[in-house]
Amino acid sequence: MQTFLSIGTDALAYGMVLFVISIGLSVTMGLMKVVNLAHGAFAMIGGYIASYATRDLGLPYGLGVLAAVAGTVLIAVPLERFLYRRIYGAPQLTQVLMTIGITFVIIGLANFALGPTLKTVPLPEALQGPVNLGFRAIAAHKLFAIACGILVAGALWVLVEKTGFGIRLRASVEDAAMAAALGVRTRIVYAVSFALAVALAAFGGVVGAELLPIEPYYALRYMVTFLVVVSVGGAGSIPGALLACLLLGAVETTGRYYMPEFGEFFFYLAVIVIVCLFPRGLLGRAE
């Protein structure tokens, strides 16, 4: 029972970190149909900025997170304007190559500027140490990650379902040409959602820095994981992404507890089975 609860909380924390980072990718892939392999690179940039802000400038944790989100969006918006906009609607292979190229450049530059060492984001007092939940004590930062995941899922649900922007966003996902004809400025919707996706990636990169440590190869190491999560959940579906993250997080964590020598074997086995059964993802829509 004890092990079961440990696995449960660890899987939940890992799944939520995955969710916060990859939900942005799910939105861009559902909306703009861009296979963005550079998404992990944005999460990495966020982690680097937060690490620099808190460790070298001595800013408090909250400000570090804000700086990370704002800084990453500032870097990503010109990329959207000059590079991504040219590959909307291009074949998937082209998009893969372009975004792998962008990732390589970011990794090379990050290593050149900041060195190959691991960067940490120092946690504030409140998030250090264990918290006693009655049945067992778990690390506070894991609880924080879980809370962030729930918060992000809730906020996104409100944004997409209850606001004017959400209506325009859903209309553009449904049929971009028709939405444009009805007066939705799809280009702005695209740019805003891209910025939102990047902001979420940066946020997730900082919040998950304890579980997915920040180093130059971060972008390459988790590139595949994020893409896989989105395709398992179904591109563009928020509940789908949440379900996929919790499911794959559970598979991965359970595998690591009981058979650590198998590494990610079960993770990818689960991916193959799910994608074969649901080619459009668990909650993806037929086209």
Next chain:
Amino acid sequence: MSALDLSPPLPQRRGAPMARDFVLLGAILAVGAIGYVLFPNNLALFTRIIALMLLVLSLDLVTGFCGIATLGQATLFGAGAYAAGIAASRYGITEPLAMLGIGAAGGALAGAISSAVILRGHGLAQLVLSIAIVQLAHEAANKASAITGGSDGLSGIAPAALFGLFPFDLWGRTAFFLGLGVLVAVVFVLRQLVRSPFGMLCRGIKEDPVRIRAMGASVYPTLLKMYVVSGAVAGLGGGLSAVSTRVVGLDSLSFGLSAEALVMLVLGGTGNLVGALLGTLVVVWFEDLVSAINPFHWLTLEGVLLVAVVLFAPRGLTGIAGQLRRRLGGRRSS
């Protein structure tokens, strides 16, 4: 050719491609000879380039000719490398040509198995399935360290002398000539294959699978066959790398190698086999030069190159060459 060329085009066309094949084979041999004379200390690098060329050629067969998006082609290369390596180190099959044959068979088998999964998906699902397969194979090889050597790599591969006459020397001469011979043979066979009705059918499937099905041809078995051929070619490359380097590492079965093969193919140009050769040569050679200074500089440069190719030269180096030739030809006739 003059503008008033009224000779019947068909027989000429029938003869011309064969002649061009021999020009291509001659060019490969010439480049090999130049490399051998000018850089006698770099033969190990050249052999590695040849092994990777086989991998990229195999990728061109499925991606360039059949339109299958895959980021898992290294599965087939690694399967060939491990098949040849295990045959040599565990079962004492050290005859180099036999090792290559076992590598090709291992690659073909891996192609048949993995295509059964990859061909189930389309678009994004296909891409993700191919990635999942290479990761799965990587973890399996890592776990089965009793057979594969795990993360230490598979060592103890000691190939016998080629034809019993040419032992594998320290400078890698024998391995280089063996590789060059294999490459020439493979390119010749593949050039015939892609021109055959089977090759044309594959191109047709890439253009419009629905129409091909409506014409009465079967799509899935054709793609499966091409995948087996592709696996054999990649497996030959893996076998060659096992014979020449005498070790097989987990990196020969990785997502990274798959992605790199795709980069080489696209840089060279897809769907004409020449691009695969050219792209591999250029990328690996530059990588070797730049990495000697700093491996991260190479990563940055490769990334910039990739973005530039996607934006400005989507058909790769061979596309640029074709454009230049057409422009020059146009000027001459006007």
